[in-house]
Amino acid sequence: MRPLEVHRLGLVPYLEGLALQRAAVEDRRANRVGDRLFLVEHPHVLTVGVRRDGGRSHIRASAEALAARGVEVHDTGRGGDITYHGPGQIVGYPIIDLKPDRLDVHRYVRDLEEVLLKVAGDFDVAATRMAGLTGVWVGDEKLAAIGVRISRWITSHGFAINVTADLEYFNLIVPCGIADRGVTSFARLGCVASQGQVEDRIAARFAEVFDRRIVPPVSLTAARDTE
Amino acid sequence: MATDVVMPQMGESIAEGTIVRWIKKVGDAVERDEPLLEISTDKVDAEIPSPAGGIVSEIRAGEGDTVPVNSVIAVIVETSSRPEAASTPQKGGEPETAMTPASAPAPEPAQSQRAGPRVSRGEDSLEATIRGRSSPLVRRIAREHNVDIAQIAGTGLAGRVTRDDILGFISTAAAKPDAAAAPPAASPARSVSGAATGAGLAGQTVPMTVMRKRIAEHMVASRRTSAHVHTVFEVNFSRVAEIRAAKKAEYELAGASLTYLAFITRAVAAALRAVPVVNASVEGDNIVYHRSVNIGVAVALEWGLIVPVIRNADTKTLLGLSQAIADLANRARSKQLKPDEVSGGTFTITNPGALGALFGMPVINQPQVAILGVGNIGKRPVVIGDALSIRPMGHLSLGYDHRIIDGSVADEFMSNVKRTLESWDSSDV
Numbered sequence: 145m146r147p148l149e150v151h152r153l154g155l156v157p158y159l160e161g162l163a164l165q166r167a168a169v170e171d172r173r174a175n176r177v178g179d180r181l182f183l184v185e186h187p188h189v190l191t192v193g194v195r196r197d198g199g200r201s202h203i204r205a206s207a208e209a210l211a212a213r214g215v216e217v218h219d220t221g222r223g224g225d226i227t228y229h230g231p232g233q234i235v236g237y238p239i240i241d242l243k244p245d246r247l248d249v250h251r252y253v254r255d256l257e258e259v260l261l262k263v264a265g266d267f268d269v270a271a272t273r274m275a276g277l278t279g280v281w282v283g284d285e286k287l288a289a290i291g292v293r294i295s296r297w298i299t300s301h302g303f304a305i306n307v308t309a310d311l312e313y314f315n316l317i318v319p320c321g322i323a324d325r326g327v328t329s330f331a332r333l334g335c336v337a338s339q340g341q342v343e344d345r346i347a348a349r350f351a352e353v354f355d356r357r358i359v360p361p362v363s364l365t366a367a368r369d370t371e
Numbered sequence: 372m373a374t375d376v377v378m379p380q381m382g383e384s385i386a387e388g389t390i391v392r393w394i395k396k397v398g399d400a401v402e403r404d405e406p407l408l409e410i411s412t413d414k415v416d417a418e419i420p421s422p423a424g425g426i427v428s429e430i431r432a433g434e435g436d437t438v439p440v441n442s443v444i445a446v447i448v449e450t451s452s453r454p455e456a457a458s459t460p461q462k463g464g465e466p467e468t469a470m471t472p473a474s475a476p477a478p479e480p481a482q483s484q485r486a487g488p489r490v491s492r493g494e495d496s497l498e499a500t501i502r503g504r505s506s507p508l509v510r511r512i513a514r515e516h517n518v519d520i521a522q523i524a525g526t527g528l529a530g531r532v533t534r535d536d537i538l539g540f541i542s543t544a545a546a547k548p549d550a551a552a553a554p555p556a557a558s559p560a561r562s563v564s565g566a567a568t569g570a571g572l573a574g575q576t577v578p579m580t581v582m583r584k585r586i587a588e589h590m591v592a593s594r595r596t597s598a599h600v601h602t603v604f605e606v607n608f609s610r611v612a613e614i615r616a617a618k619k620a621e622y623e624l625a626g627a628s629l630t631y632l633a634f635i636t637r638a639v640a641a642a643l644r645a646v647p648v649v650n651a652s653v654e655g656d657n658i659v660y661h662r663s664v665n666i667g668v669a670v671a672l673e674w675g676l677i678v679p680v681i682r683n684a685d686t687k688t689l690l691g692l693s694q695a696i697a698d699l700a701n702r703a704r705s706k707q708l709k710p711d712e713v714s715g716g717t718f719t720i721t722n723p724g725a726l727g728a729l730f731g732m733p734v735i736n737q738p739q740v741a742i743l744g745v746g747n748i749g750k751r752p753v754v755i756g757d758a759l760s761i762r763p764m765g766h767l768s769l770g771y772d773h774r775i776i777d778g779s780v781a782d783e784f785m786s787n788v789k790r791t792l793e794s795w796d797s798s799d800v
Binding site for chain 1: 380382383384386391392404406409411412414415416417418420578579581584
């Protein structure tokens with residue numbers, strides 16, 4: 145089984161997270177490191193995916209209103225529409241190599257959904273998929289969102305799952321461009337899991353679905369120090 | 372040398388992709404493997420690397436366009452002739468099904484047809500390499516004597532061709548003028564793309580492409596499923612050759628090439644009607660006798676294999692079959708086959724003879740129960756009556772599934788094919 149390092153970085157500003165991912169993808173591509181899963185939390189931010197139809201047009205609030213609430217807006221290189229990240233939400237960035245046996249982007253997305261579905265199950269939350277709407281749903285409210293970038297079969301960006309996030313912030317956007325469905329969180333569903341507990345389950349289930357074995361995380365910059 | 376860039380297939384069930392952004396524009400230079408464009412499909416943004424180095428000469432689909440997988444979206448004109456060294460794990464252009472290695476329809480050495488463009492590339496790079504390893508003096512001597520340095524074994528440092536080497540070569544060549552004049556025919560093996568033969572990869576571990584994986588799985592599964600037996604028949608193609616020669620011009624006017632394969636396909640189609648168990652499948656404990664005769668003809672591609680299918684082959688004339696075979700093979704190579712053209716086959720024909728094999732022992736293309744391998748057809752000594760003659764002969768081998776086809780039945784089928792070919796009714800053209 146291939147090794148997987150899980151890095152839990154706590155609160156990371158979004159742009160730092162982007163830079164971290166870019167470096168990680170290059171390191172992975174050059175085989176300086178193995179597969180890694182970064183679990184982070186971001187300060188309030190709206191992030192915009194690459195598709196031309198949607199994105200910023202799905203922001204409901206004015207730029208002033210956003211600034212007043214301390215919400216940043218950033219473009220990303222990931223697929224998907226617009227979404228919100230903030231405290232109380234776990235954002236996962238698997239930076240893994242899909243070669244040689246997972247060369248299927250749809251499968252990758254379905255596998256990410258699988259991980260999150262299992263995590264929800266671990267907390268007795270009855271989550272499901274919804275055909276045609278990528279993500280993890282409870283009833284018709286979204287619990288977790290997915291948006292991925294693949295560069296020569298190395299993955300970046302990933303998923304976000306609401307634990308105790310303030311769901312009011314989602315009113316600033318049409319989440320993922322889907323206007324007629326709401327969002328939810330573990331807390332809203334009456335589940336008292338802590339961020340740490342959910343991170344534990346995400347790591348375990350990710351390793352299981354992706355057939356990797358978790359190994360202790362090496363320092364983020366170790367690979368570079370040795371050059 | 373132009374390379375088509377196709378919309379890659381990023382997953383098994385993905386049939387199309389949307390272009391999000393062209394990273395390079397028309398006129399830009401791009402290196403092989405450098406990001407060329409970004410596509411998206413369902414929450415995934417994927418960066419697609421360029422399959423070749425050169426200049427982007429055409430962009431055929433714009434940002435925001437959604438195009439089917441395998442359609443050509445851009446063309447890159449290579450500016451340098453580089454050897455096709457490494458096999459890039461091909462992410463795109465990998466249609467379904469696999470078969471035993473076969474080649475272009477025409478049984479005559481087809482390598483001349485594909486060797487063209489690739490030979491020159493191989494020679495260019497080889498020459499460039501050798502040139503870099505010999506001194507200006509040696510190169511001048513070579514030029515003056517009209518000698519190709521690449522032909523000469525170098526005894527100098529790192530294989531350099533030294534002055535002694537070339538002078539020695541010239542003096543022995545003077546004694547054998549033929550040898551000196553003949554350019555080294557780039558071995559036909561080089562013309563079969565490096566990607567398939569693993570050229571230049573010694574010491575490396577390379578992940579299989581999606582297509583290669585499918586072929587591997589299919590082959591092993593087929594061996595596990597069918598009780599493979601093979602029988603080989605020798606066929607005298609004199610009659611077919613006669614008719615071919617007589618009708619060739621007429622066919623060319625109709626835009627078709629009358630090949631041995633067309634005759635064989637027609638004979639096979641008739642035989643499948645005469646011996647229906649060879650046109651069947653096994654489902655559990657049942658034998659499913661197919662209603663139609665759909666014959667797949669295996670085509671070797673640079674990046675793998677594909678078996679386009681001629682539906683209702685038994686209803687087609689010889690001309691119709693020739694046209695269908697040529698059309699499907701061309702479109703297979705240019706990645707323009709439609710999904711329903713690579714499915715629904717009930718029997719498969721493969722052509723190991725095109726690359727010189729006497730006969731093959733092909734693996735059955737599941738869920739079919741038999742496959743015909745056409746061996747090399749050429750002039751061979753044969754006894755006719757009590758006299759030794761020279762005739763165009765070829766071996767046809769049938770791989771069949773002994774679960775439902777017994778030896779005597781297989782041989783009856785093959786005898787039928789042989790009889791049809793050897794006594795071709797010249798009105799059936």
